[in-house]
Amino acid sequence: MADLSIDMCGIKSPNPFWLASAPPANTGDQVMRAFDAGWGGAVWKTLGNPIVNVSSRFGGVDFAGRRVMGFNNIELITDRPLAVNLREIAEVKKRYPHHAVIVSLMVETKDEWREIIKRSEDTGCDGLELNFGCPHGMCERGMGSAVGQEPKVLTEITSWVKEYARTPVLVKLTPNVGDILEPGYAALEGNCDGLSLINTIKSIVGVDLERGVPLPRVGGGSTNGGYCGPAVKPIALHMIAQLARDPRTSRLPISGIGGVSNWRDAAEFIALGSTSVQVCTAVMHHGFRIVEDMIQGLSNFLDERGLTLDQFRGSAVPAYKEWGELDLNYQVVASINPDLCIGCQKCVAACQDGAHQCIFTGPADRPRPPHAHAEGMAKAPVPQVIGALAGDRVPWIDEPECVGCNLCALVCPVEGCITMVEVPNDRGVDTWQDRVNSGRDRVPGGIFE
């Protein structure tokens, strides 16, 4: 069993899996049950001045018969008295001294920050997370994402916090910005110890078409909420990778958040530089015990490769490049395994209507579209391809026309049926940057023939 323990800017945790600051980390009872289930840490539901929540708070996006591909909420920070939360935090920390307990905070004035930091740290917590990300309700009051979207304010408040805090300070960033590096630099300038991201994405989760009211419906109205769940993972991965590869922000440890549901998701976040990962939606959907798979899966993955967590962390960051650094001479073409093909021909429709018109059916040669690059007819394979399952419904690829876009392989419902096969060539590596540098290509800025 691989050692999964982490030390994130001084916050120690038996594994990298933390509950995110959200409903699953709302009470001492929940957090203790989560620790019993195997979670390594928890970021407590954000403390601040008392708020009143609405009833009807969550919305979900289903996809292809599965529930909650995406999730949105219009809930605010904790609605429990500060003293109760602090008492429970202290109790948890006392009972679970080796687990990470981070207190999420969101207040307004400098005095309030000083006060709440002192009282929070008096519980014995391991660190603080500054909620500069909440994109609904709190931002209307000048907090949450209202801070995260204003680099100067973000720097200033972070500096206040660092003035008072004795424990490590994580700044939680909002993805509702044009360039995540801007708030990243601002947090760095405020002297924070680490970053947490992403918070939720501003969203309207749907519309009740019968009533003509967006969702989730609160009486006759609704408001924009924060979007999260599996659907946002790609957005989170990109922002984390941006910060992880930037020479300035790369020294800040990252707590990765956004659609993590299993060990594989978590491993992807860690490969792109996350030290810990935080989970909310998957716990709200499936309960605390999903962490069992996360612990075992990540451990097995590392053991099979003989890697430590430290060696694995950030291992995919160097391969995250600019487009202009990609090899234009690398080429793949689609290949259909006729024995796995079930004959649904989804690849045919996808390629003909949505890609490059190079997948056909039938025994005869087929005319290429007028815009084709290759000359003549698309050559049907001889003898005709007969699949084990689909008979003569197996489509075929016009390889000279295939640009290697991957679409057919992505829409094929049968795993491993369509693969993208590398076509070796002797042309060597050639990037767009190489072409610009050697005068063979141009920087955009006009229409060229």
Add this chain to the structure above:
Amino acid sequence: MSMIEAPPERLESRLAEAKPLYGPGEARAEAERCLFCADAPCVEACPTEIDVPGFIRQIASGDTLGAARTIFQQNILGYSCARVCPVEVLCVGSCVYNPWHKPPIQIGRLQRFATESSLDAEAAGGARVMRPRAPSGTRRSVALLGAGPASLACAAYLALEGHRAVIFEKRALPGGLNTTGVAPYKIHTEDSLREVEYVRSLGVEVRCGVEVGVDVTPESLLKDYDAVFLGLGLGVDSKLAIEGEDGPGVWGATALIEEIKNTPGFKLPDARRALIVGGGNTAIDVARELAQLGVPEVAMVYRRGAADMSGYAHEMDLARRDGVTLQTGCTPTAVVRGGDGRVEGLRVQRREGGVEVLPADLIVLAIGQQKLRALAAAFEGVSLDARGCVSVEADSRRTGNPRVYAGGDCINGGKEVVNAVADGREAARAMLRAWPAGA
């Protein structure tokens, strides 16, 4: 227009449906499994070529009414076909999930959900699923013989185009085999009649208890109508022509099923051992119905081997689950009766040699039905083929008389409801083509 009501106290009411109506959530979940194949094999497998992936996608997106319209466009009897079609050998059997060893999409149940939900909504005052064109000055009129699926479909498509369609049915109840013959676990009489009511709501006139050739002559129909459609179906059950088969205790299969389905207060003969002679789907149906209705021993007797049976393998599997046994290689030679005339058994010649009397107190003959040769031939220009089926042109379903069309069992010798619907629809389309546009 008064409802044609199902008779009370029918024996079939004791048999529950095997595939009840999906709820909206169930339907959506099943619909979302559909891959939405390109050039989908399920469409090709459907004799009426319903756009199956199209209507399933509409169910998945919540447009149930649109799904029903997609179905009705190609198959106006989609409501009954959803239940009575042998989907296992048609659309569902061709689903690409089968070779992949995954459960195929339950297309029949989805079709039932779309059509039944939409007809329910229409009956409750919601949107009309299909809107007939208003009759124009060039309205044609068509007489249709027999109120089975072929005539109902033909008449419905004519009515949707604003033409007059009048169906003549000799029985008291319309609907053809859906009413009189299809197994109750697939469809009950009241549901078949409900579909007839729907066809009537499109403007089709149905005259029950009127027998062409008795109450009205073929000549008068040809005189009074622009075209005639023969949806005659088949005649009475065929007999074996063996000793002892006439008399109590020996039934024709379709006659017995009709009693079970339609006759008020009908009770099964008090039988302990029933033998069903035949290897087709009607034989399997009557065997299953008797077993489900409580006859302790039900056996099918077939003269050739199991592989030669025309009944579907999946239906035979279900029959075995109902407790039906199968005796193959047995050719009946006589019905054995006791001194009081009661049936005691069936004497059979074994294929491997030897004669045996299989004990039985009820014998049902399911070896086919007679052709209604005389009625069809009474229309001038209509000819029959060697089997006694009405000869038609392949596409138009037109007979030798350019104003007489035919479809359903009377042209194919006995196929599925969906084949009859395809015939009726194609005949209607051919008539529409034959009539000069706007004239």
